[in-house]
Amino acid sequence: MPNTPIHRLKRALLDTYGSFADRRIKNIDLGDRFIVDGRTDSDIAADGHVYGWFCSMFLDIADADTVQLSILNIPMSSAVAAWLSDHAEPFGRGGYRVIIARGTQASLSALSDRVAAITARGKRYDTPSYKYAVPRVVDSLQRLEAALNQAWDLP
Numbered sequence: 001m002p003n004t005p006i007h008r009l010k011r012a013l014l015d016t017y018g019s020f021a022d023r024r025i026k027n028i029d030l031g032d033r034f035i036v037d038g039r040t041d042s043d044i045a046a047d048g049h050v051y052g053w054f055c056s057m058f059l060d061i062a063d064a065d066t067v068q069l070s071i072l073n074i075p076m077s078s079a080v081a082a083w084l085s086d087h088a089e090p091f092g093r094g095g096y097r098v099i100i101a102r103g104t105q106a107s108l109s110a111l112s113d114r115v116a117a118i119t120a121r122g123k124r125y126d127t128p129s130y131k132y133a134v135p136r137v138v139d140s141l142q143r144l145e146a147a148l149n150q151a152w153d154l155p
Contacts, residue, residue, distance in 0.1 A: 012151030
């Protein structure tokens with residue numbers, strides 16, 4: 001296998017997430033989409049889709065230095081909405097696309113901090129499922145940032 005920058009990026013993401021979003025793809029040259037939301041079999045409803053409260057996140061590789069994060073159903077607050085308006089492009093019904101270039105992945109920490117603040121100790125929130133969804137979104141964003149740091153050889 002060639003040791004090109006895009007192969008190193010894909011290898012680091014495969015090491016972190018285990019497979020491409022389409023698990024049938026085994027050839028590293030053919031895959032470019034990863035599920036990065038930490039879902040497990042217990043997050044899948046009887047109809048085969050994730051539960052309605054679940055925040056789905058997909059990462060698409062554009063090139064060796066750029067990836068695109070698609071987020072569906074992110075826990076929302078005014079701080080999260082402000083971050084999304086500055087860094088993301090809305091799509092569909094409640095989805096957002098975030099372009100992450102090499103060296104800008106630290107912005108994921110800012111987003112995860114804003115999401116974590118929704119259910120911080122002493123905070124009140126109206127959506128009961130945030131008790132479960134928020135920590136999972138925060139973990140997924142932090143894991144993605146760490147994987148990108150590793151892939152791009154950044155601290």
